[in-house]
Amino acid sequence: MRMIAAKILTASIASLLAGAAHADVTLTILADTNPESVAFFDALTKAYAEKRPDITFDIESRPGGSEGDNMVKTRLATGEMADIFQYNSGSLFQALKPQQTLADLSGLSNAGHIQESFKAVVTAPDGSLRGAPFGPAMGGGIFYNRKIYADLGLEVPKTWSEFIANSEKIKAAGKVAIAQTYGDTWTSQLFVLADFYNVNAVVPNFAKDYTENRAKYATTPAAAKGFEHLEQTGKAGFFNADFGAAKFDDGMRMVATGEAAHYPMLTFGIGNVAQNFAANLPDLGFFAQPGDDAAKNGLTIWMPSALYVPADAENLEEAKTFLDWMISKEACELMAKTVPSGPYLIKDCQLPANIPQAVSDMLPYFETDGRTAPALEFLSPVKGPALEQITVEVGTGIRSAADAAALYDQDVEKQAKQLGLPNW
Template sequence: MTIARLHRPAAVGAAVIAGALILTSCSSGTSEPEGSSSGDGGEMTDPVELTLLTGTVELNVQIAEAVAAGFNEANPDIVVTVDASMPSGSEGDNLLKTRLATGDAPDMFWYNSGSLLQALNPDSQLLNIADQSFLSNVQESFIPTVSTANGTYGVPIDVAGGGGIFYSIPIYEELGLEVPTTWDEFVANTQAIKDAGYDNALIQSFGDTWTSQIIMLADYYNIYNEDPDWADKYTANEAHYADTPIALRSFEKMQDLADEGLLNKDFASLTFDQALERMANGEGAQYPMLMFAIDTMVDLYPESADNIGYFAIPGDSASANGLTVWMPPAIYAPADTEHQAEVLRFMEYVASPDACAARLDAGVAAGGPFVVNGCTLPDDVPQAIKDMLPYFDNGNTAPALEFLSPIKGPSLEQILVEVGSGIRDAGDAAALYDEDVKKQAQQLGLDGW
């Protein structure tokens, strides 16, 4: 998964989601999407060459190359080549915007779903695929993340993932702890682990400041569960973190951990990679993180597949227990592509179980549910992934705020480091962050700002 707003470094993105797939087969080459063409009576011609632009994150490149290879084998009249040269973060965003605006965009490109897509002006610059029948293969929950009121523009190229807390199953069993379903239970568990002599009862890794955001961002399910329209109000400047009690709780939870002294002693300097190693080798008891990190832990210590569990950021009531979800990125094309028929054939393939099979056959595993119908996960995925799936099965999920609102202030990670370090209290932090988002909202030209 590509986390649109966390902007992980490329080295971090290479350590992503593990598992395997059992797939139902389906032929993607037997029918053509609307607007496509099969050639001129079977005469031998040179294949049409298409370029798929991706970033440099290793897993993303592996997925793209596996899917392209599977497509090329099934469609010898088209050759898709992966160009893994797009920079990470805002540099890549700006480069893509420039290429689209100047007519220099590649045939297709890998990009975020959700609110960041709106900055590409999709209605004027991207190929509208709303009338393509292959979209019926894509789960309905994904479609809004690649759509505007006027069209749909992308097909999912990876899996969905959750935000929550990894925990050590052996430590929980040793201390007789139950998986918490309320925040108070979670704090009590953490205190019990610390009292038992574990220095890493709850790991934070502010040496990589982006990791400070996990608890706050992954708490969004609890806001959504109380007020499903909060994101719209937030975007319209009608609701804010500081004046919405359930939203303020996302900051207060960080303060709770600081006030109780529950973090590892080296939280200020510990890095993401070091935190994962502590969890993997059994030193760490709990670590707030996105699901993609399970792959690194299993690589470091294979026993992590059975020893690491996962649960969502708890709310204040056990009846409001659910998971915040990051939707997968997508494949898009510029509106003025010279090879529309061939691009649509590739998109049709991406939105099929055949593309999942190509990924699996290439040894590129998945660590969350696919949003393409017909792609399922087997029983032997890591325990952390098994723990995540019931939230999806029971419908207790909500998309992360970044898929519902374009507003995210640039200073969030630094603000949360201050809260987690005990430097700033939750109320001040929420008010500061509400001010932080104003400039961005005004730059986007949003109504109400």
């Protein structure tokens, strides 16, 4: 009888443990409001729930820019972060002190599927993997309206002077040459940030010297040009009249529908047009921000954002299990099908056959050696928090390009000291 009772007790415990392993769990997620992110999470959570009916999701939106940065840092510091959160990779990731605040994902069964180029931007100082790629790699450059270009007989510019000449012809034709959207202050940074391929082509050691406090924006002519480009285009009257209040959604609408000819932006904007102005998607083109030399024309690229799990997450193991599926080929190709807006950084993940024109415009840069360079924030942990406010001042004519470059050099000094970097 004792043996039978023991077997019954053992079976009961095993049953309880099995039930506990698949008890109903609600995973909380904090994500940005970009339509592309919304579409991804909708597709991914539905697919995962079919595999795991015991899992439900509660997705909360956060703002972009510095407001969103502050929310992420505050919630991590106070232990109030969601089970999973979406945030930048690269320098902003390092500022989260990942060894202390984020769960180690190195042991996930699918971790080997992540391309090494992405692992490098979500690896903590101790060498551990702390994030999973979310979405495609992006180009930073200039969207353009293909109909306007065709109507005015314009060609895609390979140099900055050609871009200015095109913009002057567009303005002369009575059209908005360049959409700007300072109602979302983060969008004001693109002329500076997307110019890094050109900086790197002229000063290959800039990122290293910048990190070691041996190079500055204000004293490196190639680096200062991004601020000068913004000042030049603002003074030329190329912007839309409401550029101070317009927002990202407005910018994408304007360039897609022909209200504006250009919009400097990251290529994740393709997803916005696909969702909101699908009929205009064939009219949306893209090119890299031109530099001074047509022979050195290339694209500044951004790694995708990442999904992270706080070290003290309420549902730590279930969150890590979800991220393990997220980095599978199956989940990656589901994302690629949902938003085919660029190359994905999961090995063997294929884009669908039919991709938007703007993606077709971007891919040749990735397919040719030497025609892409990572944005500075993926080569250096130094990035000042006030850049978007500084670039708004330049674009609106409040501050000169030279003053802005010097002010940004002061801004990054605070960040470098906070990170404890040597030589600062």
